[in-house]
Each structure stands twice: as structure tokens, then as C-alpha cells.
Amino acid sequence: MKTLKTLLSTILLVALLVVLGMTTALAADDNTITISSETSGHTYQAYQVFAGTFTVSSGNLSNITWGSGVNGTNLLAAIKANATYGSSFSSCVTAADVAQVISTSYPADTAFANALAKLVSANLTATHTDSGAPSGTYTYTISNLSDGYYFVNEASLGTTPDNAYTKFLLQVVDNVTVSAKTDKPAIALKVLENNDGTYKNTWNDAADYSIRTAVPYRIVSIVPDMTYYDTYYYQMTDTISSGSTFNASSVKVYYVNSAGAMYDIETSTSTGAGGTELTSGYTVSPTAGGFTLTFSDLSNTSGVPALGGGYLVVEYTATLNSNASVQVPATPGNATEVYLTYSNNPNNADGSGTGVTPKDEVVVYTFRLTINKVDNSTPAVPLTGATFALFTDLTNVTTAAADPATAANFATALTFTGSAGSYTRSTSGDYMLSGTAGGVYTIDGLDQGTYYLVEISAPAGYNRLITPVSVVIDPTYHDGTQSSAYVDGHVPDATGDQLITVTANGGTALDVVNQAGATLPETGGMGTKLFTIGGLSLMLIAVIVVFLRKKNSADKD
Secondary structure, eight states: OOOGGGGGGSOOOOOOOOOSBOSOOOOTTOEEEEEEESSSOOEEEEEEEEEEEEETTTTEEEEEEEOTTBOHHHHHHHHHHOTTTGGGGTTOOSHHHHHHHHHHHOTTOHHHHHHHHHHHHTTBOSOOEEOOSOBTTTEEEEEEEOSEEEEEEEEEOTTOSSOOOOOOEEEEOSEEEEEEOOOOOOEEEEEEOSSOTTTTTOEESEEEOOTTOEEEEEEEEEOOOOTTOSOOOEEEEEEEOTTEEEEEEEEEEEEEOOOSOHHHHHTOOSGGGGOEEEOSSOEEEEETTEEEEEETTGGGOTTSOTTOOSEEEEEEEEEEOTTOOOBOTTOOOEEEEEEEEEEOOTTOTTOOOEEEOOOEEEEEEOEEEEEEEEESSSSOOBOOOOEEEEESSSTTHHHHHHOTTOGGGGTTSOOEEEETTEEEEOSSSBSOEEOOTTOEEEEEEEOSEEEEEEEEEOOTTBOOOOSOEEEEEEEEEOOOOOOSSSOOOOOTTTTTTOEEEEEEGGGSOOEEEEOBOOOOOOTTSSOHHHHHHHHHHHHHHHHHHHHHHHHHHHHHO
8 A cells, every 4th residue: 555645646546347247156136346445434335237147157247237226218318428439329229238339349448437437427326235334444345236237436435524535436246346546635844944053954844034034935745646537626725824924926836757755855955846847737826824826727737747646846935024923932933834625536527526635834933032231230230221233144243343333334234123122123124222221122033043242332331342242042943753755744733843942142141241431540649630620729829929919010110
């Protein structure tokens, strides 16, 4: 048996039309059809199309009449009216006539078998025999069947939405066993990590980014064998969190002609997983919460073989916006999920009847950095009035720290929106961060990595820091496990691949300390102020003495 995701490459088995003759025959009403399926929830029904009697000596079904499961008159009319095969049956009057044409002209013609099965399905009576509950591993048995030629229909799939109907079966009754491969699609979603030390540039189930960054996503699904479908509906529904904005122009669709493991396609480092880009055959429709990508008929899409066997890969981006959930204690990340709606009934010519896969989900995180501005006393006292800038690289950090008055030194500083100590990462804001009265700065929307804090101005009465402060934002994730060659085992709304914790500054509070300014004495011990006052006094006395002498001289004269 193939695994769940490779079932898509082999759509439901069609039993070939069997020649109306058997080498052995059992007693009437003692025949069985055993159907070996690959999933649960099925109910099969057998309708007798032709009744008759097996003759052991000749190995033929003789005395053929219309069976109890069909309206023979209407079925004969429908066969004659068929545009492709009707002319072969133009002279037929009885069930035996029809059986003879089938036996001589179409003994092993799959296309005719498909056409006949659909004609039969439209002309059934209420008389049938059910399989009942399965025995063993998805094995269904229809028992107590009279000799004849039977049409086997699937009556129900149970309540599971992710399931597919079995192709109609046509079978001459003996004790026969047929395989009904109810293949189901599967779909996976990945997100590209951009700077993690271990997972950089790899596709994962969790990643972290700065707000205002375009985050790359990849959807992978297997292309089914669609040869037994007249049309094959295939729609991906992608729901993005309110903290991300879908970039409709970024969508690219590829077909990957590969029989390799789905997991290898999901994690391929090549653009489009190395596939060929498709430029038509589908529509992308933005929705309030994401988008849908729809193939109205995947079986007739240029570049996608009807036999299937490969993969569809969809790549797009969504930009983290100011509504993004910022990772602080007890807050979730920003989830994106996808599911597939697919044709699941090959017996419907109009393509109606769909199944729905379970959702797959990835999570994107963004982080908060908190800074406390304090003095060097014990206990520390919060300070207000300082301004900062934040860098992610060392290009201008040292120069900016040495000369904060020159704006050009801050060309590579990060920009933010906000005020009074509360800021969010932005690509078109201001680089200068000012604090609150409590000396607390919160900076939201940061990616993991190393940051450099430069003090532009210090609080009044304190010395400015001339050395940049470095801080590391370091998240820790659960490691996902690959449960098979096709399934990575990711259950993001439980524990797999989710964030465990994130630390900044090694998990300790980031306190940026300023020293108070000092009055520095000069040589002479008394200080310049005292000498200045003394000098001014002497000058004043000298002026008074000169004035008095001149006045006395004038009086003598």
C-alpha cells in the first residue's frame, strides 16, 4: 500500500470490463464480491445488470436477461443514444443482444467500461445488495449474489470530509476480489527562515521576522492521476493572520515532475522546488483573510500531465504588518494555514463532489526588546530624557556613537513608528527613540539576532554613553520530527515546531546605566570661582583709589 500522500498519483482503480464468461461457476445466490479498500467509512452496493446462469462445461453466462438492479428498457435506449458507442448496439433488442455485442466488440476496452458504467449508474433500480461494515483492514464483502454481471457503486463515505469515492466497478460474479484505491490528496505549508544560525535559508514550520518584512511561504501538494475524471477541481485556500498582508503579485505556481518524497519537495532550496513555472490554468483571488488559488480543471491545465505523478508548488510572500502579534509571555505567534478542496467522485461527469483535506499550518514570530534607562545608584533610579538609535550591523555604529550630532552617521539605523518609549519596527519612520518618565523603552517587531544600541543624548546631568551596547534576541523552538518520507509530523497548534521561549540579553534585564556628571576642580586648590571673585574685588578697589586721588588733586588746585 502506498503512503497517504503518494495515493494522489494513482486515482481510483477501475476494474476492466470482464468477458462475459467464467471458467468456473458457483451455485446461484452463493457468489461474493470482496472489495479491498485503503480507507474506512465506505458502503458499497451491488446492482445486477445482467442475470443468467453459469455453465461449468462452457464457462459462459447463458440465458442472459436484464438484471434486477437496472431498468433494462431505459438502459438499452441510453446505450443506443451514446454518441461514441451507440451505433454498435443499434440492432439490439434484448439484454442478450447487448451482452453479445459487449463480449465480441469490447471485451477489454477500458474506455467503453467507463462509459457503460456511467450509463448504468443513471438507470438503476432500488434493488441492490449492500456490503455492510468492513472486516479486517478495510475489507468489504457483498455476499449472496446470484450469477450475473454486476455494477458496484459506492453509497457513502461516512462523515469524514477528507475521502474519495471509488470508481464504478463492473464485475462478473464469481468469488472475486477487487481493489478500490480511494486515493486522497494531501497538502503541506512551509515558511522560509531567514537568519537562524541552524535553519537559515531553510523551509520550516516556524520562523521569525521583523515587522514590515515580506515573509516567503511555500505550498506543496501532489498532482493526482486524473485520467478517470472528466474534470478535476482543485482549490487551495490559504488563510493568513491579520498580522500579515498578502502580496498578490508575488504568487508563483510551479509543476515539479518528480516521483520523489513530498518532504524533499517541501524543503528543496531551489526556487519553485526546481519545477517549471505555470502561467495559466488557474486563478488567484485575494480574500478578506488570505487568498484562494483555483484550478477549475486541473486535468486540462497546460504543463500538468493528466496522469499526475508530480507536485504543484506555490510560492508567495506576506508582509508582517503593525497588527502582528508580538511575542511576549503568553502571546501566540502569527499563524498561516492552508487546506485543499478537491474532486473526489470520478463518477460525476460535471466534476461535482469534493473532499477537503485537513489544514496544515505554519507560525511566524516577531519579538519585543525592552530597555530600562537607569542611573548607577543602589537601588537604580529610572532616568528620563535619553534618546537612542538601534542598529543591526556595525557599519556605522562606532562612528554614530562617537559623533551622534551628525545625522549621516545613522544611515543604517533601524527606523520605527511610535513615541514616548513605545515603538514598532517600520521601514519608513524615525530612527530616534525617546523614553517615558519611567525610563522604559519597548521596541516591538524585531527579528532574532544581535542589535547595537547607540545613545544619542543622555539625561540632563548625566554623561552620555560613548560605547554602543550590544544585545542578542535568541528564540528556542521545538524541533519537528519527520514521521515518514512524506509527512513531517508538524502539528503547530499543539507543540511541534512551535516557539518554546525567547530571551534578550541572555535572559537578564537590559539596564542601560548612566553616570552622573561631576564638577572637576583645577590646580590652585580654591578653584576658579574664588579667584575670579577676588580679582574683581581688587580691580574695583583700584578704580576707587584712582578716583579718590584724582579728586583730591583737583581740590588742591
